[in-house]
Amino acid sequence: MRDQGTSLTQYLSDGVRQGSGLEADLATLIGEIAAVCKTLSYAIRAGGLEGVLGTAGTENVQGETQQKLDVFANEAMLHSLERSEHLAGMASEEMTDIYPVSAARGRYLLIFDPLDGSSNIDVNVSVGTIFSVLRTPTAAAELSVKDFLRPGREQVCAGYALYGPSTMLVLTTGNGVDAFTLDPRVGEYILTHPRRQIPADTREFAINMSNQRFWDPPVLRYIRECLEGRQGPRGKDFNMRWVASMVAEVHRVLSRGGVFMYPYDCREPKRPGRLRLMYEANPMAMIVEQAGGVASTGYERMLDVQPTDLHQRIPVILGSRSEVVQVTSYHAETAAEVAR
Numbered sequence: 398m399r400d401q402g403t404s405l406t407q408y409l410s411d412g413v414r415q416g417s418g419l420e421a422d423l424a425t426l427i428g429e430i431a432a433v434c435k436t437l438s439y440a441i442r443a444g445g446l447e448g449v450l451g452t453a454g455t456e457n458v459q460g461e462t463q464q465k466l467d468v469f470a471n472e473a474m475l476h477s478l479e480r481s482e483h484l485a486g487m488a489s490e491e492m493t494d495i496y497p498v499s500a501a502r503g504r505y506l507l508i509f510d511p512l513d514g515s516s517n518i519d520v521n522v523s524v525g526t527i528f529s530v531l532r533t534p535t536a537a538a539e540l541s542v543k544d545f546l547r548p549g550r551e552q553v554c555a556g557y558a559l560y561g562p563s564t565m566l567v568l569t570t571g572n573g574v575d576a577f578t579l580d581p582r583v584g585e586y587i588l589t590h591p592r593r594q595i596p597a598d599t600r601e602f603a604i605n606m607s608n609q610r611f612w613d614p615p616v617l618r619y620i621r622e623c624l625e626g627r628q629g630p631r632g633k634d635f636n637m638r639w640v641a642s643m644v645a646e647v648h649r650v651l652s653r654g655g656v657f658m659y660p661y662d663c664r665e666p667k668r669p670g671r672l673r674l675m676y677e678a679n680p681m682a683m684i685v686e687q688a689g690g691v692a693s694t695g696y697e698r699m700l701d702v703q704p705t706d707l708h709q710r711i712p713v714i715l716g717s718r719s720e721v722v723q724v725t726s727y728h729a730e731t732a733a734e735v736a737r
């Protein structure tokens with residue numbers, strides 16, 4: 398089932414048949430999501446030829462200017478998946494409200510960031526799509542926002558598509574992480590990287606350094622010590638990367654280790670971070686944990702956070718176990734000092 402070279406179609410049907418816990422309707426839903434990502438991949442690849450670049454001239458609920466591709470990707474997700482008999486509703490970073498799927502009351506809810514890394518679209522750098530699947534609560538008579546506000550540990554599936562030099566689909570259903578590459582010659586995803594494991598140790602961090610003056614003491618300390626390299630308390634030199642596409646950063650972490658952070662910053666007190674819990678942090682946290690890494694807010698395991706708002710922002714620290722543990726230990730020290 399998890400042999401390199403297996404197609405996604407085969408992988409999903411094997412997963413169901415072999416009783417590895419993959420439910421048949423979840424497998425179908427994953428296939429449907431993967432198909433939309435294929436469409437998006439082709440549109441993104443066509444780029445300026447198809448007029449998909451540039452700003453849409455609208456703002457989303459987060460007050461961010463939407464790119465044409467943000468809107469296109471959101472609509473592609475909605476219109477392809479609203480016919481899915483396995484969905485009861487969807488929620489998207491680009492929409493104010495939830496989107497109930499009226500035709501059938503499916504068993505799952507889908508939450509997504511249709512186009513991650515929007516600032517990279519016009520400069521032809523990697524972007525992606527992030528998704529998260531929850532079970533529809535059986536008791537709910539009519540779908541409401543509350544049905545979506547569940548901690549990340551309840552996700553039954555999380556994944557992303559990375560539109561890079563090659564298009565990749567990375568998936569977990571709670572039984573490890575598998576990565577597929579889209580073979581553009583046949584239009585099929587092929588399992589190229591089964592059972593991803595994030596190395597526990599790393600010498601690479603990713604953070605937007607231009608926000609340094611807004612950080613809290615634990616992150617300031619961690620990064621200062623990384624920068625001090627071999628001469629400092631960490632006793633080793635670090636390398637730094639910043640793509641500004643979370644999908645690309647997480648994919649790098651998954652491929653060779655590293656720590657990725659978009660930590661708390663005090664720019665806007667109402668926004669305790671840049672990234673969104675439901676669309677970005679939770680699905681990535683599930684993938685990272687399933688690959689042996691750690692994902693935290695600094696103070697708490699990401700997957701244990703109880704969401705209070707569909708669009709809430711959250712500090713994110715994730716990746717190689719030893720480094721995330723190091724950063725969170727500095728947070729714990731600060732919390733203890735404050736308590737004293």
Ligand code: AHG
Nearest residue numbers: 510512513514515516605641642643
């Ligand atoms: P989105 O394009 O969905 O709004 O997300 C962009 C996110 C994330 O992908 C990336 O890590 C971060 O924003 C980049 O932020 P900066 O521009 O502040 O570096």
Ligand code: MN
Nearest residue numbers: 510513514677
């Ligand atoms: Mn995003």
Ligand code: MN
Nearest residue numbers: 490510512513
């Ligand atoms: Mn987005």
